[in-house]
Amino acid sequence: MDFAHTLGLNKAPESPEEERAKLQLYINLKLASSGQPTCVPEGSSRFFGISRDLLYSYREKNRLLANYHCRVDQRIQGFIKRYIEDLDIESIPTLPTQTFILDRHGVARELSLPMDSDEFHSDIVSSYRIKQGVLHNPASDRRTTKGSFHITEGGLPVPGDKKAVPRLTFARMLERALKPPQDLLTVPFTSGLEKPARMFVSLLLRPIVCPAIPGREAEKTMEVRFFAPGNLVSNLDFVESIFGNGGNPFLAENDAALDVEHWTGTSGCVILAPHLVGMTKQELGLPHWDKATKRQRKDGMCWQDAGELYNDGQAFKLTTRDESGVVVTMIADNYFGYCKKEVKAQISYSANLFGMAEEEHAGGALAFPCRNHGEEYGADSRSVNPDYTFEDVIERYGSAMDLQPEGYGIDKQYPDVIYVPQRIRMDLHEQTITWDKDGEQQTVSLRPGKIYMQPSGYKLEMKKHPGAPSWRIIGMNPEGTFCHKPCTVSGGGKSEISKSLNDAVIYRPLFVDDLEKDLDTVQEIFDRDYTKRFRPGHEHEDRDSTRKPLSSERSLGSVIKLLTPTSSYTEEFNAWLESIPPRILALVYLIKRFYRVEWGERWRDHLSVDEVDGAPAHELKLHDRNIIASYLRVGFDGKGKWRTFKLRQDFIATEKVQMEDDISASVVVPGKCLSNCGPAINTEHSIKLVKNCEYRLFQRPDDAIHPGYDKQTELDMSQPGNFVANFEPIGPEKLAKLVEDVHTFFQFTQPMQDLLRSAYEDGKGYVVSSAHPRIVDGKPSKNPRYQQIRPDLVNPVRKYVAEMSTRMHRKLPMHETVCNPVDAVLTGRRNNPPEPGIRPLAVYNPIHYQELPELFMDFVCSLTGKSPSTTGAGSEGALTKGPFNALRATADLNNALVSYILTDYAGYSSSAGFVGSHVRVDHDISLLIPEIWARLDPEHRDPKFLIEHGYLEPVVDFEHNGQTVLGSRLGYRITSRFVHGFFGKIFDNPTAVFTDEILKPEIQNLDDYVDGINNIVEAQQGVAQRYLDDGSIEDACPPLRALLHIMATGSYEGKDAHHPDIRAMFTRDYLLSSDWYRERLEIKQQRDITLWERHVSSLERFLNDEGYVDEAERLGIADRLDFAKNKLRHVSDPAYLTELVGTLGADPLRPAHSEDSRGVLTWGKASLSRQAGDAPAEKIAASMTSDEAGVPSLLERVRDKFRRDNLHH
DSSP: OOHHHHHSOSOOOOOHHHHHHHHHHHHHHHHHHTTOOOOOOGGGHHHHHHTHHHHHHHHHHHHHTTTOOOHHHHHHHHHHHHHHTTSSOSSOOOOOSSOEEEOSTTHHHHHTSOTTOSEEEOSSEEEEEETTEEEEEESSSOOOOTTOEEEETTSSOOOTTSEEEOHHHHHHHHHHHTSOOHHHHBOGGGTTSSSOOBOEEEEEEOOEEEOOBTTTBOOEEEEEEEEEEGGGHHHHHHHHHHHOOOOOTTSGGGOGGGOTTTEEEEEEEEEEOGGGGGOBTTTTTOOBGGGOOHHHHHHTOSBSSTTOBGGGGOOOEEEEEOTTSEEEEEESSOOHHHHHHHHHHHHHHHHHHHOSEEEEEEEEEEEEOEEEOTTEESSSGGGOOTTOOHHHHHHHHGGGEEEETTTEEEESSOTTEEEOOSSOEEETTTTEEEEEETTEEEEEEOOTTOEEEOTTOOEEEEEEOTTSSOEEEEEEOSSOEEEEEESOOTTSOTTGGGSOGGGGOEEEEOBOSSHHHHHHHHHHHHHOOOTTOBOTTOGGGSSOTTOOTTOTTSOHHHHHHHTSOOTTBOHHHHHHHHTSOHHHHHHHHHHHHHOOGGGTTOGGGGEEOOEETTEEOSBOEETTEEOEEEEEEEEEOTTSOEEEEEBOTTOOOOEEEEEESSEEEEEEEEGGGSOOOOTTOOTTSEEEEEEEOOSEEEEOOGGGGSTTTOHHHHHHHTSSSEEEESBOOBOHHHHHHHHHOHHHHTTSOHHHHHHHHHHHHHTSSBBOOTTOBOEETTEEOSOOEEEEEOHHHHSHHHHHHHHHHHHHHHTOOTTSOOOOOOOEEEEEEEOOOOBTTBOOOOOOOSEEEEOHHHHHHHHHHOEEOOOTTOSSOEEOOGGGOGGGOSSOHHHHHHHHHHHHHHHOOOEEEEEEEEETTTEEEETHHHHHHHHHHTTSOHHHHOHHHHHHTTSEEEOOOEEETTEEEOGGGGOEEEOHHHHHHHGGGTBSSHHHHSOHHHHOGGGTOHHHHHHHHHHHHHHHHHHHHHHHHSSGGGGSOHHHHHHHHHHHHSOBTTBOTTSHHHHHTTSHHHHHHOHHHHHHHHHHHHHHHHHHHHHHHHHHHHHTOGGGHHHHHHHTHHHHHHHHHHHHHHHHSTHHHHHTBTBOOOOOSSOSOEEOTTSOEEOTTTSOOSOOSSOHHHHHHHHHHHHHHTSOOHHHHHHHHHHHHHHHO
16 A cells, blocks of 8 residues: 555655645646636746646546546446436436545645635634644534434335435435535635635545455455535545545546455445535425325424424435445535444445455454563573574575674664574673574673564563663563454443553552561561462362472462462461451562572562661662552542552563554454464364554544643644644634643643644644643533544554564464454443433443353343443444444344354453442453453463353342342353452452452442343343344344344243253354355355456456557556456355355345245345346346446547537537
């Protein structure tokens, strides 16, 4: 990808003034060539004078193409024609042919503001040029999705939770959408002119639909066209900055139909039309109430008063789609979030039609465990690994490094990456790295800022302690754990999973009460006999119970485990452990952390406190240096004060590579078809590959309102090129007050201070402060937003290092892709206590596991509690995608269920908001989850292991006030044993962090707990009943259909959720042997055959066009055609069906199979029928190519125009 052209990233160094001047010249040339008014700056007037004739000539040639649509628009226009041509309307609405095409990133941004002014105002948006980019404040700072998603009848079935719209209404609305008021067409760039340019602006996107399958399939994309009146060009700047600019759609190189290796065959169109909110129901052809159907009355698609406005005059979007692969949406608003979510909805539509892939509402991170090696590294076994040698590194990766005579390498791309031998010794005091080469010791400097990588892939860095003046050697594992967080409800911590825990760590001194007295207590702990601590039958849990705490045979983790109460210990021993004050335990662990064998029994000599006013102080010192301890907040107490706990002295937070944030594309493939995917991958099952669809993330920095708190946001928003919304534009006068208020100003981090001070010194223009959201109705907006460049694009070296270390560990050649499949699924919940009008939902403890039936009951409902992200609480629709799904939810649910069965991923979830009615935790647990999972061995993540060994306990049904409470819907939850065994890797005293009332929320308030479970069960019942009522249950695969019946009525064919026959339906053996799964594979094969037939046809037509001979040669169309023909042969082969086993196949999008009037089995209208003749699916398949085949090419249109003109004259 050309990041500069597509996203405005990695551009060649250039001053902002020079860049703007070039863009302005380019914009004016495009305006002039379109016959629109221009804003030619003085410096360019001479150039425009010289090029006058050339521009006029270009303009005349443009007239010949006045009614010509580019290829993608032909596909969309053909769909519109097919969809409404049988209606009684005067003419078919036509997409604009003369638009300002945004063919590179940055043009939209320059167009969104006047050339000679820093602000632009209209009825729908106020825009400002600010010091760090642009600020756009829409008329409304936030929108609701409730009742806003409408779908046109006549295509695929309309989901019951969406409003069904007649085709005539769609046709009339489309006609009005394409004829906006003149003021709305005004291009802000020219708004200072007496007669400004008025026209549509348009954009092409190519968003990702399916990740690449290394060595097998390339990444798949769809095409999406945006059309917006000139006033709304900032919306197009917004979406192109997230998904990337797809280039000029009139150029063959950007035609998706010729990009056969990547195109899914689906096309999308989005038309922004805020003026539609003024249309009445009557003029849109909707019936009077008396003539309306039951559903039309329910959906408000009828009127009683002739003046009634459509959708009550509120914002909405109307989507039209069918199984041919085209989706058209009109959005009657300019809210930025609607544009992004519509692309999300269209990606989901494309994924469901294409098959194999899912669009997921997910966050995710690749988490690498890190270790604190202190001041020395190289004495342990990690440095001695005979399986890895530097000679092998040179052989495999020598091309990536510059070799040095001492026997190490420097990375050619990132010189701060140093490749060192496996047997090395690092000494922090001497700041040296030494190793032996050919019998001679080699020495190089150990330097901060450098990353040292061993042949095993283990990475080492010299890093300063964040809260102390000391330095330490930090090591990082070469294999990370991909924590995937799908189906996470609003406020469930989707973004938090990828945030570094380091930003939340608090650094404080470690205090003692009376040092000598405390050390006496510590001595008793060190001297105690631990051989008799176990209850009978548990002695095997310690391989050698004679080991003392300071023995070199015990690690720090072993000592923590030794001194943590457990059911394996005797009551007397547990009582003694519980009597030890937390400060004493912290002291024990600290001494163990720093203890050296040479200290022997004189370890006390190394610890001290100062004397203050003749008495011992309390701040602990080691070797006369203050000890700084690390603490972490985990929730709040009943008075709202922080619950803060000390981290283990050797704890280092994982390093994370962000993999997802909101819109993800995923694909499921058999594990055996991909090699070298990591040691944790079970090739007997399928695996999931995930790709982030976004390049910039639309963040809402809630905590940034407190200066200095959100360091990342302040850093991001202080950089140039920002896209910001719903913040206050701060001019010179307000800025002076802010900068001169030292109490506030100096709370900001340095980057934000530098930005504000620089703007203050300039004394002109606008700037935005991260702590000053826009004021709405007298209060700061709750929805301030900015586009954050994806962290791996800002700092690519960290991702490169992570990838390179994994490559070396797996011994992968440079030409092979490093594959990181999902390792763990960890969804997020939002819990709340009871509030007026809000029922309790705080029934989960920090971590739950659910088997597939219970997990999918949750996924069907996606029930969320109240959070800052929402105005209320309730169901967010299946898989949290309710407001953004243009298809029936059964398609996504079928895909997700097949995915979970094939991959055997365990369904874990974590809590945010509250645990129980009284313990508020916000996102504190969300941040901890990757730290735990990255440190678990694969077998320890297996729920079977965790259940068998008492780390998970089932939540069971129980009686309360004479009623059965379905506690089993909550699945399993972690126990105190889990806390001891795994949270002990993080905290000194994990049992103080996760108390019984947190592990068992019912202890806090049983009535709230019961009502919370009933709230879940009743919500699941109501949501499932809608599937029965609207008929979509017929689209559900058999296990899902059974589950929906159980949720709605309590049983399916007389069996409840616990019946063995029901549980068996959720197993891999059942799936692979089922007819309905085979149908999915056959549907996928049929769709692939049709797609590749279409690809071959498109390439042949282009190759045979004599006007494009040179372009066909430049683009290698002949080679593409050979590739497409080979691919068509491959997917047509019966053996291809076997290859698809272990994939999702493709969902029918309707009942999986049905009988026609002749009693012949056919494949549903959404798939391709294998019947010949008049099958409906064949007509649909034919339409996929007719739009292109029936429309003459650009050159043919020009030739025809000239022939007609010559005949006329």
